[in-house]
Amino acid sequence: MAKETDDFVTEITRQSEDFSRWYLDVVRRAELADYSPVKGCMVIRPYGYAIWELIQQDLDRRFKETGHVNAYFPLFIPESLIMREAEHVEGFAPQVAWVTKGGTEELEEKLIVRPTSEAIIGTMYAKWIKSWRDLPVLVNQWANVVRWEKVTRPFLRTTEFLWQEGHTAHETEAEAHEETLRMLGVYKAFAEEMLAMPVLDGQKSSSEKFAGASRTYSIEALMGDGRALQAGTSHDLGQNFSKAFEIQFQGRDKSLQYAWTTSWGVSTRMIGGVIMTHGDDSGLILPPRVAPYQVVIVPIQRGNWKETVLPKAEAVQADLRSAGIRVFLDAREAYTPGWKFSEWEMRGVPLRLEIGPKDIEKGQVMLARRDTREKLATPLDGLTERVRSLLDDIQQGLFKRALDFRAEHTSTANSWDEFLAAMEGRPGFVIARWCGDAECEARIKAETQATIRNLPFEQVPGAMCVRCDKPAITEARFAKAY
Secondary structure (H helix, E strand, O other): OOEOOOOOHHHOOOOOOOHHHHHHHHHHHOOOEEEOOOOOOEEEOHHHHHHHHHHHHHHHHHHHHOOOEEOOOOOEEEHHHHOOOHHHHHHHHHHOEEEEEEOOEEEEEEEEEOOOOHHHHHHHHHHHOOEHHHOOEEEEEEEEEEOOOOOOEOOOEOOEEEEEEEEEEEOOHHHHHHHHHHHHHHHHHHHHHOOOOOEEEEEOOHHHOOOOOOEEEEEEEEOOOOOEEEEEEEEEEEOHHHHHOOOEEEOOOOOEEEOEEEEEEEEOHHHHHHHHHHOEOOEOOOOHHHOOOOEEEEEOOOOOHHHHHHHHHHHHHHHHHHOOOOEEEOOOOOEOHHHHHHHHHHOOOOEEEEEOHHHHHHOEEEEEEOOOOOEEEEEOOOHHHHHHHHHHHHHHHHHHHHHHHHHHOEEEEOOHHHHHHHOOOOOOEEEEEEOOOHHHHHHHHHHHOOEEEEEEOOOOOOOEOOOOOOEOOEEEEEEOEO
């Protein structure tokens, strides 16, 4: 007997009731990830990993188009290496996992499990770079990292996570800075074009920059609950790491010089961003470009459907696949069509294609959009092009919807009273003037839980700091954040 529609959607907490619980329910019910026996670590399930693979493929293409190549470096880093850059060590010390024994023997030198790879990669660059002719070095690695987190949440913050980290070395400061901003631009384009997730790019404040960096830049997205998410970072490391790890080269004038380096990365946190940017009370809504299945075909099981409906559904599947569309034919007999509708809606598939005996008689199928829930009777003739067009519409529609949401949840505060009022609840981005003082920034965070997400590239001069009434040096984007 086919399974009837039951508690699929009712198992998901409403966003308005408890957004955090809703998020965890969606991760679990959509089979994106599960908790593991290792505290703070997650198992990424096939459906979730398929999203990550699509993210990887597109980013990898973008990296290679900008001249970068992939390599791989060790998971373990000797203590003596990580200790060379003092600010870096201090910044990561609370999150480092140590290896002190190999088998039954104590190690002569402790190893840390990679929290990031500047130290090990810098050591290797010091061996490889001898002349200005060896520059630039443009390397990326796809890897896992470990950061011992006290509070974890699948995809958003876990003890172990997957990411890519780019590490480059350059002849001049200007080249390194150009690289830092170029890769920030790559991240912004990726987030908006692939994930339909609008982001704000800008520079981090000194207190929020990467440990050991000269300057850090980020892209910041706004989630459905009004909290911000740091979606990617790009770091201009100056000569800090090259001096710590002796990355030197003979310059064009024969002098011995230190290289200028950068690093940049995004992680599986991007998947959490997609969930919280687009999802609704029924579950996931996936942008077509990162959906494991862009179309799911559900044949209506009536009469001799295996002889009539199923062959036509298989032919449609073949046509869509040949056009490069990712499609799944759900011909499982143990579940009713209604149960499948609910399941695939919860899993965020952009388009559902229903086909039954009456549809075949009319030479059509029924298409259902996940984003708007609109149902469209669509002729079989020209179906592939219609599906392709709808997927593009959904992709662009999701981006516009997220952009409109951000605009509705962005405000400006010109006084401390306005700032406090704006920060009630989870308001989104609040734009305010800031004096640039770290102590003032810390007071704002302590009193409101809001942090400076980043500083816009384009500044409006004048006015006073929103908190301390000193002359402002910059405009800042504040938000409560993940």
